[in-house]
Amino acid sequence: MDPLKFKILSVKLLAAILLFGCKDKTTNKITESSIDKLPEDTISTIRVKPLPLISDIYTADPSAHVFEGKLYIYPSHDFESGVPEDDLGSHFDMKDYHVFSMDSIGGNVTDHGVALDIKDVPWAGRQMWAPDAAEKNGIYYFYFPVKDKSDIFKIGVATSENPYGPFNAKEQPIEGSYSMDPAVFEDTDGVYYMYFGGIWGGQLQRWASGTYKEEDTYPLTDQPALTPKIAKLADNMLSFVETPKDVQILDKNGNPILAGDNERRFFEAAWVHKYNGKYYFSYSTGDTHNIAYGIGDNPYGPFTYEGVILKPVLGWTNHHSIVEYNGKWWLFYHDSFLSGGKTHLRNVKVTELLYNKDGTIKTINAMTD
Numbered sequence: 001m002d003p004l005k006f007k008i009l010s011v012k013l014l015a016a017i018l019l020f021g022c023k024d025k026t027t028n029k030i031t032e033s034s035i036d037k038l039p040e041d042t043i044s045t046i047r048v049k050p051l052p053l054i055s056d057i058y059t060a061d062p063s064a065h066v067f068e069g070k071l072y073i074y075p076s077h078d079f080e081s082g083v084p085e086d087d088l089g090s091h092f093d094m095k096d097y098h099v100f101s102m103d104s105i106g107g108n109v110t111d112h113g114v115a116l117d118i119k120d121v122p123w124a125g126r127q128m129w130a131p132d133a134a135e136k137n138g139i140y141y142f143y144f145p146v147k148d149k150s151d152i153f154k155i156g157v158a159t160s161e162n163p164y165g166p167f168n169a170k171e172q173p174i175e176g177s178y179s180m181d182p183a184v185f186e187d188t189d190g191v192y193y194m195y196f197g198g199i200w201g202g203q204l205q206r207w208a209s210g211t212y213k214e215e216d217t218y219p220l221t222d223q224p225a226l227t228p229k230i231a232k233l234a235d236n237m238l239s240f241v242e243t244p245k246d247v248q249i250l251d252k253n254g255n256p257i258l259a260g261d262n263e264r265r266f267f268e269a270a271w272v273h274k275y276n277g278k279y280y281f282s283y284s285t286g287d288t289h290n291i292a293y294g295i296g297d298n299p300y301g302p303f304t305y306e307g308v309i310l311k312p313v314l315g316w317t318n319h320h321s322i323v324e325y326n327g328k329w330w331l332f333y334h335d336s337f338l339s340g341g342k343t344h345l346r347n348v349k350v351t352e353l354l355y356n357k358d359g360t361i362k363t364i365n366a367m368t369d
């Protein structure tokens with residue numbers, strides 16, 4: 001046999017033996033220890049098949065946090081309202097939120113019931129989309145996007161003394177907020193930032209001029225893509241202390257990712273985490289269905305595009321969060337496994353997230369075929 005072919009075959013065989021021996025039999029996923037035994041470049045895409053964490057209701061857009069030593073999940077609560085599907089996401093017609101908690105990954109998931117209902121948000125019109133939560137000085141803050149009575153997405157805040165609510169919504173949305181998918185990041189110096197925004201149904205393109213315009217305005221394909229936004233939160237966590245700023249995502253040459261670069265440009269689902277002193281900005285590429293990421297040196301960016309964290313899942317949307325728990329990193333995400341692929345009826349899942357030695361993230365393929 002050709003020596004090169006023999007070498008490739010041997011490496012593949014070694015990888016297969018190690019992977020088979022190290023697979024976690026209950027969750028059918030590759031454990032971190034198994035990855036460590038493989039040569040660094042043997043695995044660039046990890047294949048996983050986790051099961052839904054919650055199966056009695058549909059859940060999506062999971063924002064996970066560790067509060068009081070437990071893992072809390074703040075997802076959207078999908079349900080069938082009968083609104084027909086369109087490009088603006090009218091079929092995502094959610095009306096409340098539940099909060100879930102887990103003592104351990106793989107352990108029981110507790111549903112804490114309705115944490116916030118649309119009827120208890122005075123300014124809300126319709127469509128409660130992807131939320132997030134934060135804690136400061138023993139008070140829990142729940143951030144949620146919902147269209148107001150004029151059908152314009154704004155971001156609201158509600159508070160509770162418990163991580164699972166119920167939450168009391170403020171009378172008005174956060175002043176200066178717009179679009180959707182809020183993600184709140186607490187930096188190691190105790191400063192909190194909100195990232196937000198999403199195009200198409202998320203309406204970010206209607207704010208391109210700084211004020212809301214009913215018509216959709218997108219940059220040309222050879223112009224910089226629309227950017228997600230960031231604003232520092234006030235001490236009371238209820239307002240911004242600055243006008244939202246652009247979050248730049250750059251290619252390796254330092255140029256902004258272009259609007260026509262659908263494989264890499266920001267669409268929705270911003271999330272930020274910090275690893276080894278670097279800031280990781282991750283997001284969905286929407287119509288190309290990846291969770292992609294860039295790395296930067298401070299919360300404002302710019303972030304240099306690095307690659308894909310999670311390849312497309314079953315269903316149209318892809319939305320995630322990343323959290324460290326008990327010394328490991330976890331990727332929470334959703335797919336449409338339980339509903340047999342229905343775009344708006346999704347279920348939350350979790351899998352381990354692994355880094356390469358250079359700080360880049362190993363790509364995950366979670367297709368359920």
Ligand code: FUB
Binds near residue numbers: 317
């Ligand atoms: O769940 C409604 C919307 O779908 C979210 O806000 C988006 O991120 C997408 O997952």
